[in-house]
Every structure is written in structure tokens, then in C-alpha cells.
Amino acid sequence: MSLDLSQKIYVAGHRGMVGSAIVRELTRKGYENIITRTHAELELTSQSSVAKFLATEKPDQIYMAAARVGGIYANNTYPAQFIYENLMVEANIIHHAFENSIKKILFLGSSCIYPKLVLQPMAEEALLTGKLELTNEPYAIAKIAGIKLCESYNRQYGRSHGIDYRSVMPTNLYGPGDNYHPENSHVIPALIRRFHEAKVNSNPEVIIWGSGGPRREFLYVEDMAKASIFVMNLESEKYNSCTEPMQSHLNVGVGEDVTIGELAKTVADIVGYSGRIVFDKSKPDGPPRKLMNSSRLNSLGWHPKTKFKDGIALAYADFKKNVLP
């Protein structure tokens, strides 16, 4: 695949974990014309601001890594903001990209927008086949709308206007730029912080909710950035050979999962915590397994590079360098 490094690329959400990884990878590849705007500089829920920005800048490609994201607490507490802001950001960018003849968009979905009860590993065709997880339903509806916006613009204007708007469905991500908030972070950053603090304070044990048995999949964010650039630039025949006009997203995962117990042990080892790990089985476990089927993307030639333990070590190094005071 040959890349045109002179293309003008807009990365929406470049200060977030995924957006910043995409900017780093584009820079590493040698792209010379990457444009970004902070949230303060460009409010993506504002239609007039997005219209003006895209009409002025007219990038060749847009990576859509801007979204309101959060854990169960945030989704439950701010459902109106989760559905409204995500719908607005997507509708504004996709519509005004079309209005300005911007041919390529990569939209980021999420594995958590697949139905709650679905055959594992989850394949692309599972989307919209069942009820969603209630805690993040508003977010999932908005994200599904983003994928459907891309598909609908392709179906109506793809041939006449040459637009090609694609979507990827990342599994759980972790790595530099992650959110380490004590109450509102995903499992890997939460464990990194807890084991680090337990080590520093010489705590004899760390208690983890649930049995430790559920299996989950984790992808290092730099690999996600590479996958995003890969899918954005894939030849149309190849992308079309693995997708349908109304089922256009591609899963991005590692194809392997680990138990929460194995994850906790790995994080403890890397952090250097030698106390006991105690599983509180009175607390809920959640679904026994969540794993993506990424065979379509694999068949197109993309595979993750970062080994799980190496990724955790890199994430811990980033935590020590950029998060600790």
C-alpha cells in the first residue's frame, strides 16, 4: 500500500488517547500536513463552527477520534450528553465533509456497541442483532448512528461524488494517554494505578472486584493507530471485498483474550507489586467473555504487533512519566 504523505489530514480528538496515537503514527510515517484543533479551539457539536472549519481547511482525510467517552458511571449520569454530543459531532463532521468534497473519513466505533448477548467471538454481522447493554445504550445508539451516517452517505453519494467513508470497531484499548482517574477509568489503567499505589504504600493486599474469571481482550493503542491508517488507505477493492454497503465496519482486535486474574497478575508483576491479590467474589463479574472476531481485517493483511506484556510495560512507563506528579 503506498501512502500519499503530502495529503492534508485532520485528526479530530488529537488530545485523546486514540487521536494522539494516530497523530504520532502519522508523523512517524512522514505525513507532512496534519491539522488539529483542541476542543477549546473548535467545538465539534457546533454545526456552524464545523462547517466553517472544514470549508476553510478542506482536508483530504479525516480521522474521527473525537467523542464523549466514559465508563459506566459517566454513561449513567450524563446519558443526554452522551447521545446528544456524539450524534452532533458525527453529523456535523460527516455532513460537512461531504459538503466540502472531502473524500475519505475513518469513523471510530467501539466493541461495546455490539448487542449485550451475542455469540463470541463477536463478528461484524452481530451489529444490530439484539438488545444493547442498558448502561451505555445512548452512547451505543449514537455510535451506531455514526457508522450508519458513513454508510448512508456512501450509498447515496459514493458513486456521484467519489466519497468513501469507513468505520472501524476497536476492542478495549490501553496505552499512553489513557485515563487514570481513580473512580472513572477502564480496567487496565485502574489496575496500574492501584498496584502502583499499593507498592508505594507497602499494602499487603489488593482487592479486585469479581472472581477474576471473566475473559477480556485488550489492544495496545499504538496498534490501533496503525490499524486506523491501514484501513483508511486500503485499496477500495480490498475494503469492499470484506464489507457490505450496509455492514461496512471492520473489527480491530488482537484475537486473544485474558482472564481478569491473568491481567491482574501481569500488571502486578510489571509494576513490581509482591503482595497478595484477593478476588472479591461477592461483587459482580459481568459477561463471562468479550472477544472480537478480527479475521476480516487479518485477512486484509493487518495484525497487531505489540505483545500483551510489552504493552502493559509501556503503559506503566507512560503512567510513571506523564501521570504521576
Ligand SMILES: NC(=O)c1ccc[n+]([C@@H]2O[C@H](COP(=O)([O-])OP(=O)(O)OC[C@H]3O[C@@H](n4cnc5c(N)ncnc54)[C@H](OP(=O)(O)O)[C@@H]3O)[C@@H](O)[C@H]2O)c1
Ligand atoms: N479508549 C478505548 O478503550 C476505546 C475503545 C474502543 C473505541 N474507542 C473509541 O475511540 C475514540 C476515541 O476514544 P479515546 O479513548 O481516545 O477518548 P478520549 O481520550 O476521551 O479522547 C476524546 C477526545 O475527543 C475530544 N472531544 C470530545 N468531544 C468533543 C467536542 N464536542 N468537540 C471537540 N473535541 C471533543 C476530547 O477533548 P476534551 O477532552 O477536551 O473534551 C478528547 O480529546 C472514541 O470514538 C471511542 O469510542 C475507544
